[in-house]
Amino acid sequence: MNPAVVLFSGGVDSTTCLAIAREEGFAPHALAIRYGQRHAFEISAAERIARALEVPLRVVDVDLRAIGGSALTADLAVPKDQPIGTGPIPVTYVPARNTIFLALALGYAEVLGASDLYIGVNAIDYSGYPDCRPEFVRAFEALANVATAAAATGRARYRVHAPLVSLDKAGIIRRGTSLRVPYELTHSCYDPDLLGRACRRCDSCRLRAAGFREAGVPDPTEYRQGG
Amino acid sequence: MNPAVVLFSGGVDSTTCLAIAREEGFAPHALAIRYGQRHAFEISAAERIARALEVPLRVVDVDLRAIGGSALTADLAVPKDQPIGTGPIPVTYVPARNTIFLALALGYAEVLGASDLYIGVNAIDYSGYPDCRPEFVRAFEALANVATAAAATGRARYRVHAPLVSLDKAGIIRRGTSLRVPYELTHSCYDPDLLGRACRRCDSCRLRAAGFREAGVPDPTEYRQGG
Numbered sequence: 484m485n486p487a488v489v490l491f492s493g494g495v496d497s498t499t500c501l502a503i504a505r506e507e508g509f510a511p512h513a514l515a516i517r518y519g520q521r522h523a524f525e526i527s528a529a530e531r532i533a534r535a536l537e538v539p540l541r542v543v544d545v546d547l548r549a550i551g552g553s554a555l556t557a558d559l560a561v562p563k564d565q566p567i568g569t570g571p572i573p574v575t576y577v578p579a580r581n582t583i584f585l586a587l588a589l590g591y592a593e594v595l596g597a598s599d600l601y602i603g604v605n606a607i608d609y610s611g612y613p614d615c616r617p618e619f620v621r622a623f624e625a626l627a628n629v630a631t632a633a634a635a636t637g638r639a640r641y642r643v644h645a646p647l648v649s650l651d652k653a654g655i656i657r658r659g660t661s662l663r664v665p666y667e668l669t670h671s672c673y674d675p676d677l678l679g680r681a682c683r684r685c686d687s688c689r690l691r692a693a694g695f696r697e698a699g700v701p702d703p704t705e706y707r708q709g710g
Numbered sequence: 711m712n713p714a715v716v717l718f719s720g721g722v723d724s725t726t727c728l729a730i731a732r733e734e735g736f737a738p739h740a741l742a743i744r745y746g747q748r749h750a751f752e753i754s755a756a757e758r759i760a761r762a763l764e765v766p767l768r769v770v771d772v773d774l775r776a777i778g779g780s781a782l783t784a785d786l787a788v789p790k791d792q793p794i795g796t797g798p799i800p801v802t803y804v805p806a807r808n809t810i811f812l813a814l815a816l817g818y819a820e821v822l823g824a825s826d827l828y829i830g831v832n833a834i835d836y837s838g839y840p841d842c843r844p845e846f847v848r849a850f851e852a853l854a855n856v857a858t859a860a861a862a863t864g865r866a867r868y869r870v871h872a873p874l875v876s877l878d879k880a881g882i883i884r885r886g887t888s889l890r891v892p893y894e895l896t897h898s899c900y901d902p903d904l905l906g907r908a909c910r911r912c913d914s915c916r917l918r919a920a921g922f923r924e925a926g927v928p929d930p931t932e933y934r935q936g937g
Contacts, residue, residue: 544772545773546771582853583810586806586812587777589805622849626809629843629849630841630846632839
């Protein structure tokens with residue numbers, strides 16, 4: 484089986500993406516990024532899931548707090564109970580995050596000898612995030628094919644797979660359920676408590692809860708009390 | 711003056727690039743990346759130069775040792791006394807390094823409200839590095855213009871400037887000398903001693919020394935003894 488690098492956060496989307504990469508015949512290598520996110524708890528979720536699925540996991544540290552500009556890395560409040568996907572780009576947008584993540588995935592792919600990258604972006608739920616759109620994925624693929632030693636020497640032709648790009652959260656959960664994704668191990672909340680329990684009120688929690696509800700799949704999330 | 715983000719390592723090329731950005735009318739914001747390089751001494755050179763030129767400097771940490779694959783970040787020997795630019799891609803190539811660096815620069819630019827990025831790549835001396843070529847620079851510029859909130863909302867049109875791309879080291883040093891670049895503060899060596907003195911024998915040292923020689927500019931480098 485050919486190796487593929489899967490960007491992996493331990494959330495619903497990237498865990499589903501990992502299962503799809505495996506179903507599509509690749510040996511997935513998970514890459515998690517600890518970027519100074521306030522919800523660094525997701526890294527421990529990523530570790531648990533990688534163990535459960537018997538997938539190798541690499542964690543790279545990049546301190547995006549040095550750049551700032553986002554409620555996820557700077558000292559800004561995570562918005563709660565706001566309409567999703569209707570207003571301007573949300574403050575939880577991390578500048579150039581998926582560009583940075585795919586760049587790191589590309590470096591790791593080159594080291595592994597992998598030509599395939601998976602990223603769990605979707606343009607439906609995150610219409611406010613420019614780096615979740617199909618044109619972003621295509622532009623990165625074009626970049627990868629001039630940026631690397633492997634491509635420059637003709638050893639590789641990179642493909643960036645975004646299998647969730649046109650699915651909504653319910654569609655992702657239905658797909659993942661059919662692949663037996665262990666959603667009870669995943670973590671989504673932007674603002675968890677110290678035990679990792681979800682707040683129920685940030686954008687990410689609400690998208691997740693609505694996704695399970697619409698998919699007709701029991702929501703395994705552990706919420707904190709009085710959130 | 712509009713702000714521009716300049717990728718900055720404290721070496722000859724990026725210091726020249728910084729001076730060019732300023733000459734071209736921008737307020738340069740230097741961004742240095744501490745990526746686990748064995749020559750992390752270059753960060754202290756970057757700090758000295760930024761102070762001398764009165765340019766703000768931000769340092770971002772990204773641990774590329776977690777990815778490996780290069781003599782600059784892994785436990786491989788730095789080659790000495792080898793022909794340059796003739797063989798295959800050298801082991802000092804860091805997988806996807808400039809993609810990762812430009813991605814970080816893009817994030818910082820977005821936070822600053824800058825639309826201009828400068829990178830001191832050149833395709834002459836580093837013909838073995840795929841991410842130093844003009845087509846790489848153009849592909850990244852295209853990516854930037856779909857990847858970011860600023861571009862998606864029409865607030866910015868990114869430009870990636872690579873003013874050294876068609877200069878050789880002597881040409882860069884001549885250009886920088888005319889801009890009064892303080893080369894005595896710069897650092898190039900891949901394998902310095904603990905005092906930061908250059909080895910004289912790695913690719914980077916030899917390109918630098920030949921550049922000063924060809925440019926007819928006195929070489930201010932402090933070399934270690936018996937290198």
